[in-house]
Amino acid sequence: MADNTQTSGDKPVQLLSPDGALTTDDVGAEYVHYVDQLNDDQLRRFHRDMVVVRRFDVEAANLQKQGQMGLWVPSMGQEAAQVGSAHAAKTQDHLFPAYREHAVGMIRGLDLLHIVELLRGNTHGGWNPAETGNFHLYTLVIGSHTLHATGYAMGIQFDGKAGTGNPDTDEAVMVYFGDGATSQGDVSEAFVFAASYQTPQVFFLQNNGWAISVPVSVQSRTPLYLRSAGFGIPSVQIDGNDVLASYAVAAKHLDDARSGKGPSVIEALTYRIGAHTSSDDPTKYRTNAELQSWIARDPISRYEAYLRHRGEGDAFFADVATEAEDVAADIRRRTLALEGPSTDKLFDHVYSEQHPVMDAQKQWLAQYESSFGGLA
């Protein structure tokens, strides 16, 4: 059985207990003021985003089963880790996802249809981070993007855009990766470079318990957040199913990064309720008892309980549910209307500058296809 809740004896930061009450322990004390500053609309937005992205996830999984996508990558169960941390980032920050961060993309302004197009086989990503709230492309080679994020953060330093003391213009990078990625050399190298250059950067590790079928306990004999200490990077472990903890801890560490205090690591303990992808069968490697224990710790119901304690009524939750249905219906409608990619896509952007082989092969393909007299 997977035990991804390895701790060093320290309690993970939790601001919201599983029954939806605000906690008041010492571990969370330094973060509580970030929550205190949130207004009602912001608090509602967290719930709205978690519910909408889960409904999107369900719709996309159904579309995949109906043949509209080759693959689906569910994010169910990880909404709090993603929504809280994404809201902690400022407009000018850059976010580097792995490939399950649908909520983060949505919050930064990515049209979720881009994710559908990627998993449908129409694109390899294809969005422009400059137009999607600095939300970068998904990276499928596990851990590779942690180095891109670190390099980007080095560029922020070269530009003098961190540590000036101006919180409205100082920039930071946050990179999302999973427990499996921590075994990759690139993640260790990213830690080395980040520590060496003291990059303005937060490493946001979603420990969802499983690297496809291999539990965290096989990947690591030590709590993952303790690894970074060996690289000279401070770290903290949080309850990843607590959206307020995810928000507050990410906000603090991003503030530190922007203000020139260097990199840090956040390990969010969460759980992948769904399969790794639509091609996976988690019943082969994990128990129903484990699954049920995490469903009982569902991040959305916890947060709904909190909002109801605060006096939020049925009308709000009904409105959110309606909005989620609308988003799902819109995705379904636009997915069914998608056309296949142009064959020009084979050649047009392999290089930025003119390339004789691309020109020749594009021309050859056009002639070959036209040789069928339009019947192909």
Next chain:
Amino acid sequence: MSEQDTSPAWAETLPEAGDGRASRSAATDIVELPLAKALNAGLRKALAGDPKVLLMGEDIGPLGGVFRVTEGLQAEFGRRVMDTPLAESGIVGTAIGLAMRGYRPVCEIQFDGFIFPGFDQITTQLAKMTNRHEGQVQMPVVIRVPYGGHIGAVEHHQESPEAYFAHTPGLRLVSPSTPHDAYWMIQEAIASNDPVMFFEPKSRYWHKGPVDLNFNQSSLHASKVVRTGTEVTVVGHGAMVNVLLQAAEIAQGEGTSIEVIDLRSLSPIDYEPLLASVQKTGRLVIASEAPGFASLPSEIAATVTERLFYSLEAPVLRVTGFDAPFPPAKLETIYLPDADRVLEAVDRALAY
């Protein structure tokens, strides 16, 4: 593409080519430099001309790199010349992030055989990043690789890994053979908005040659006839060009006329000068230090055979390293093609 289009942007600060020709004197414009120093001068020019150019690599700061190619540059350009941690994947991976931010990183891989920890970042990330973004993000990254044998070094220090990268769409590969080309091609590679693998013939680092600082007569991806002849065409790149010129000289003494082509660009390959030459000679020998199986010579042989089947008087022949690991240094002169091995193939081609 015109000459103008392929020159780096900062070359515009130099005298116009026309003016240069008019006022040029050998004493002022043409300098004798070893290839490594020519690269150093080219890197300095690029750093001075564009504040976005960065150098990164192992030991390239105060030491100036293990081959001293970056000597003095950190003193001149400060933190823009970065001694990185000892991690090739980290160097290339962070260079990608810097390029996303608008920088033009030039990475030094210390030795050819040490590029493989960075192979994943080069082939799955750097090469595909522009394509993945559908052209909306560019990757002006140069990977400098001192490559090849003839220096008597230990394992992993004398290899020729070009073919691995030539097989990867999205990369451009070039390799200068002379100090003049080294000076200009490094600047053109840095000016390119695509990733460029820059293979430096390390056995030629210390050989001097003339460098015309004002006039670049070629473009980055053009191959070049460097010696004219009529009976057999021989082609190669980097350090092999000098071997081919030696072979041509020996052959001339024996009454055989060899045309020598310096490939210069390994991807894309500029075939026109090569095809024109083979149409004339009807015979082609391709030489490379790398193992011959699934190699650049194999690729060129296939293409020339497809394009010039009826012009060939003999099969296209390859002269390469053996399909065995690069040997301990005491055997390298046996492993690496020399002028005699090239001439053996020339004789076979002429025997058809």
